[in-house]
Amino acid sequence: MYGAGDVRVENAPDPAIQQPTDAIVRIVRSCICGSDLHPYHSLPASERGTPMGHEFLGVIEDLGSQVSGLRRGDVVVAPFAYSDNTCAFCREGLHTSCLSGGFWASGGVGGGQAEAIRVPQAQGTLVKLPVGEDSELLSSLLTLADVYGTGYHAAKQAHVNPGTTVAVIGDGAVGLMAVLSAKRLGAEQIILMGRHDARTKLGIDFGATDVVPERGAEGVEKVRELTGGQGVHAVLEAVGYMNAYETAVGVVRPGGVISRVGVPQYEDAAIGFASLFGPNITLTGGPAPVRAYIDQLLPDVLEGRVEPGRVFDQAIVLEQVPDGYRAMDERTALKVLIQP
Amino acid sequence: MYGAGDVRVENAPDPAIQQPTDAIVRIVRSCICGSDLHPYHSLPASERGTPMGHEFLGVIEDLGSQVSGLRRGDVVVAPFAYSDNTCAFCREGLHTSCLSGGFWASGGVGGGQAEAIRVPQAQGTLVKLPVGEDSELLSSLLTLADVYGTGYHAAKQAHVNPGTTVAVIGDGAVGLMAVLSAKRLGAEQIILMGRHDARTKLGIDFGATDVVPERGAEGVEKVRELTGGQGVHAVLEAVGYMNAYETAVGVVRPGGVISRVGVPQYEDAAIGFASLFGPNITLTGGPAPVRAYIDQLLPDVLEGRVEPGRVFDQAIVLEQVPDGYRAMDERTALKVLIQP
Numbered sequence: 060m061y062g063a064g065d066v067r068v069e070n071a072p073d074p075a076i077q078q079p080t081d082a083i084v085r086i087v088r089s090c091i092c093g094s095d096l097h098p099y100h101s102l103p104a105s106e107r108g109t110p111m112g113h114e115f116l117g118v119i120e121d122l123g124s125q126v127s128g129l130r131r132g133d134v135v136v137a138p139f140a141y142s143d144n145t146c147a148f149c150r151e152g153l154h155t156s157c158l159s160g161g162f163w164a165s166g167g168v169g170g171g172q173a174e175a176i177r178v179p180q181a182q183g184t185l186v187k188l189p190v191g192e193d194s195e196l197l198s199s200l201l202t203l204a205d206v207y208g209t210g211y212h213a214a215k216q217a218h219v220n221p222g223t224t225v226a227v228i229g230d231g232a233v234g235l236m237a238v239l240s241a242k243r244l245g246a247e248q249i250i251l252m253g254r255h256d257a258r259t260k261l262g263i264d265f266g267a268t269d270v271v272p273e274r275g276a277e278g279v280e281k282v283r284e285l286t287g288g289q290g291v292h293a294v295l296e297a298v299g300y301m302n303a304y305e306t307a308v309g310v311v312r313p314g315g316v317i318s319r320v321g322v323p324q325y326e327d328a329a330i331g332f333a334s335l336f337g338p339n340i341t342l343t344g345g346p347a348p349v350r351a352y353i354d355q356l357l358p359d360v361l362e363g364r365v366e367p368g369r370v371f372d373q374a375i376v377l378e379q380v381p382d383g384y385r386a387m388d389e390r391t392a393l394k395v396l397i398q399p
Numbered sequence: 400m401y402g403a404g405d406v407r408v409e410n411a412p413d414p415a416i417q418q419p420t421d422a423i424v425r426i427v428r429s430c431i432c433g434s435d436l437h438p439y440h441s442l443p444a445s446e447r448g449t450p451m452g453h454e455f456l457g458v459i460e461d462l463g464s465q466v467s468g469l470r471r472g473d474v475v476v477a478p479f480a481y482s483d484n485t486c487a488f489c490r491e492g493l494h495t496s497c498l499s500g501g502f503w504a505s506g507g508v509g510g511g512q513a514e515a516i517r518v519p520q521a522q523g524t525l526v527k528l529p530v531g532e533d534s535e536l537l538s539s540l541l542t543l544a545d546v547y548g549t550g551y552h553a554a555k556q557a558h559v560n561p562g563t564t565v566a567v568i569g570d571g572a573v574g575l576m577a578v579l580s581a582k583r584l585g586a587e588q589i590i591l592m593g594r595h596d597a598r599t600k601l602g603i604d605f606g607a608t609d610v611v612p613e614r615g616a617e618g619v620e621k622v623r624e625l626t627g628g629q630g631v632h633a634v635l636e637a638v639g640y641m642n643a644y645e646t647a648v649g650v651v652r653p654g655g656v657i658s659r660v661g662v663p664q665y666e667d668a669a670i671g672f673a674s675l676f677g678p679n680i681t682l683t684g685g686p687a688p689v690r691a692y693i694d695q696l697l698p699d700v701l702e703g704r705v706e707p708g709r710v711f712d713q714a715i716v717l718e719q720v721p722d723g724y725r726a727m728d729e730r731t732a733l734k735v736l737i738q739p
């Protein structure tokens with residue numbers, strides 16, 4: 060990406076092992092993330108493009124000498140942050156704060172919207188998948204790289220359980236995965252706030268019990284009506300804009316939790332007596348430590364009990380990536396799968 | 400209180416039963432709260448004074464016809480909010496959001512800095528104490544009305560446990576009770592941020608392992624030094640000013656919790672990627688549902704295993720209440736006990 064709206068597909072040097080803890084992965088599936096749209100809207104123009112993409116699965120092509128437990132030819136999925144899986148933060152399940160970790164497409168590491176990628180901390184980062192590279196499950200398995208784990212993080216951080224009433228703000232892929240996750244954790248009332256028919260229908264398939272297309276004060280009122288006037292125990296906020304935060308404050312119940320996984324596009328917001336403090340609201344969330352959740356979420360995907368891959372409604376090849384960004388930006392696609 | 404700095408002791412009509420759920424309590428001990436200093440600094444002058452005080456224990460003098468489980472002559476303590484102890488919020492332990500509840504010194508209910516008070520929702524609100532009105536434990540028992548329960552709320556909301564490193568911001572009575580509560584919950588490192596010698600010494604008696612008198616960036620650096628550079632799992636913020644919030648963000652560890660019980664004197668603050676979201680910080684807290692904690696905290700007080708009443712370092716009679724406010728405002732007193 061060379062600036063807002065300027066995505067180009069270019070030849071780049073093949074990645075190679077640099078550290079003994081690296082691996083090289085040939086990418087079999089990757090995709091475009093809702094969060095990629097933020098730079099697509101606002102990245103300053105530059106002569107030096109930046110690599111893009113942080114969700115991929117593929118086949119191990121090469122391994123550094125210190126990587127054990129993995130072999131060439133293994134089909135693996137990578138979380139959207141790499142991590143050693145051994146440091147104090149990883150041991151607490153916060154792989155996104157790994158002391159040896161980092162994020163794709165920065166600091167000399169490539170992006171996932173590519174044919175191949177160098178994976179630092181390969182042993183801690185990559186999770187072997189017991190499928191072939193022609194498996195029909197690849198789309199669903201790819202969601203473990205980000206959106207399913209991110210939706211699950213929202214629900215886990217909000218302590219969703221069978222007694223919890225839930226509102227999910229946003230019907231993008233992460234919002235829909237938050238619905239699926241709340242359902243998995245037993246929530247009996249899951250209100251999806253979104254206005255795109257095809258997406259909210261998928262949300263109902265994933266477990267939403269109510270859909271509220273209204274926004275702002277009207278949307279808040281609708282959610283309150285659906286919860287006996289009291290609001291919901293857990294708000295899973297999967298958008299990141301200030302109006303989504305304001306809606307979250309409006310629909311949450313006293314004593315409830317606002318769990319954010321949409322990357323905030325604001326820094327300051329209301330958290331004083333009138334908003335969070337007076338009614339004892341908890342605010343939580345952040346970049347999901349997806350690595351911590353893959354092992355938990357994998358069996359249901361492998362056994363077909365859930366189909367998170369249904370969020371992909373368009374598939375393209377690498378050369379079409381600029382069209383993929385456009386489709387997601389124009390909301391003609393929910394989430395675009397890339398098959399290099 | 401007739402305005403900032405203007406506290407008067409006046410004769411008022413004796414309270415009487417108004418609802419069948421009321422009780423009348425003759426007050427045996429009450430006190431002045433750090434939060435009473437906020438109106439003491441900023442209340443607009445008015446011809447009609449407002450009653451003050453929300454912490455008291457006393458003897459039941461009269462009971463409405465629908466109150467059961469209590470008798471005239473019982474020694475009782477009241478939490479700083481009254482509540483029915485039966486509604487949906489009370490059942491979830493959030494008595495400060497009780498659907499039939501409210502706060503002292505507002506809405507036609509008197510304050511605790513008085514000789515007697517009408518207690519709405521008496522059956523849900525008052526907790527019988529198995530002591531006489533001459534007990535030496537009265538000071539410690541009075542802390543169950545607010546400061547001990549409030550400090551405990553901070554620690555509980557932060558999920559303090561034996562593996563948690565804790566920083567307490569503020570060496571007022573609530574801060575010291577937060578230290579005692581963190582200790583009770585098993586924390587092994589408790590860093591008290593405060594600069595008043597007599598108070599931090601008491602904090603050490605209550606369980607603080609380190610004292611950091613520095614403020615701002617210097618204080619943040621000291622706490623980071625004491626925690627191997629990583630910050631603390633739990634920050635118990637018992638001040639309420641913006642600089643305390645900023646310190647909290649500075650000393651908390653990625654994945655950690657900021658638990659606020661100091662009433663925020665601000666509405667907007669930083670909660671975006673750079674402050675809370677990026678490092679997955681949880682922000683929690685609010686007015687403590689003290690009623691929910693009295694039963695848990697009472698046995699240790701009755702058996703003398705803890706002495707929270709040591710926060711009272713000055714005792715006055717009702718006529719001296721204006722002096723008591725002055726002493727707390729000038730910090731010549733930590734917390735002032737009132738013996739009507």
